Amino acid sequence: MQDSIRVGIAGLGTVGSGVAKILLSNAHLINSRCNRKIELTAVSSRSKSKQRGFPLKKIHWEENLINLARRDDIDIFVELIGGEGNPAKEAIEVALNHGKHVVTANKALLAKHGHQLAKLAESKGLSLKFEAAVAGGIPAIKTLNESLAGNKINRLMGVMNGTCNYILTRMENANLSYEKVFKQAKDLGYVEADPTLDVGGIDAGHKLAILSSIAFGTEIDFDSVYLQGIESITIQDIYQAKELGYRIKLLGVSQKTDNGLEQRMQPCLVPANSAIGQLENAMNMVIYEGDNSGPITLSGAGAGEGPTASSVLSDIIDLARDNKVPTFGKPVTELVKAIPTSRPAPGAYYVRTKLKDSPGVLAKMATALGDHGISIDRMRQTQHEDVAAPVVIVTHKTLPETLSNALTAVAKTGVILEDPVVIRIEDIQ
Ligand SMILES: NC(=O)c1ccc[n+]([C@@H]2O[C@H](COP(=O)([O-])OP(=O)(O)OC[C@H]3O[C@@H](n4cnc5c(N)ncnc54)[C@H](OP(=O)(O)O)[C@@H]3O)[C@@H](O)[C@H]2O)c1
Structure with a gap:
């Protein structure tokens, strides 16, 4: 076996605790698959006294996540606190500047600063990995970045926000108004503290911008994603769509057109008998149309402790196996600026x-x-x-x-x- 690889986790909330639990409970299986021991050496979170569902005794506790990012006894810094700016951004920069690989699930931060952080990582020969940032447990990044690397991507699409899909399917299945179902989703804890991130399409737009960068070799350009939320969808439209053989989904579409890159996240009618049309509740789906592969459809849980932690683990395991892939599919210095299309494709x-x-x-x-x-x-x-x-x-x-x-x-x-x-x-x- 090679030397062990040491992990530090910042943020022990839903995802961070989930990652720690899997690292501890599946240690034997994971270590044998990596031919290497993965050690959870240190963690940081706001409250030391909170119960996390795993024993913290043998793991170093850092009061400050910046100190965690620069510890000598970690090789991988896992950022799971969230937020599009500091302290998450600063901690990632400190970790990279101290020679640590970084794993994050933070799509908001990546959509805004991903290019700059990838530049820093690659200039130091380090990896910045983010499988969990798009579509939770679905291997959306790995499939695009590795399995489909031999393809030109003609179009990518997806339902990437489980909360919106839950609201739209529940409205139809229970014959309830948007307002009623939104409240139920909130009571169930499905809606972010700032609901516009979900129902305004922003969270899903972040994910679309990240996938577009990998698919089309462009710098992330979240600002040019056309965004429209689901707040104005009525039960009447859901029923009219059904009568016509469609369902309404918050759908992300990204494609290269003759006029430039088209990225949109908006409610769309899709055929009711299509895979996306049949997607129920909080599930996510991503479809890649490769020139050689044809359409590849992936679906699964887009959020939650187990699925999201599973994706974080896949990044950690890649690093333990020394499987190096450029952050956005090609060296970051070779990504070109996205030219947003002035007009979307006809529809x-x-x-x-x-x-x-x-x-x-x-x-x-x-x-x-x-x-x-x-x-x-x-x-x-x-x-x-x-x-x-x-x-x-x-x-x-x-x-x-x-x-x-x-x-x-x-x-x-x-x-x-x-x-x-x-x-x-x-x-x-
Ligand atoms: N939840 C999901 O299903 C899901 C899915 C995909 C991606 N993600 C992404 O994963 C990341 C984490 O999400 P989550 O759902 O696990 O969030 P969460 O449950 O709110 O957990 C956040 C954690 O960060 C800690 N924290 C916050 N500020 C901190 C600071 N300044 N220093 C140290 N620790 C700090 C909190 O500490 P305390 O617990 O001590 O208060 C908490 O443990 C986010 O970027 C999110 O977008 C989440």
């Missing part, structure tokens, strides 16, 4: 609105759309409400700005009684 759209209930209004709407080159795939008129006629339209592929201009033109004809709800329909198998 079909779902439009729901209320029209005046009088003769000729549907024709007026169809004409205004047609004048903008938008053809209608399907149109449904639902139950009349007094003077209003609710309609749902599915368009053929068009650009979002063209649709927006067309709907403005329809509004000018005076037939629209309610602002249209517009949701993209994503072309997936």
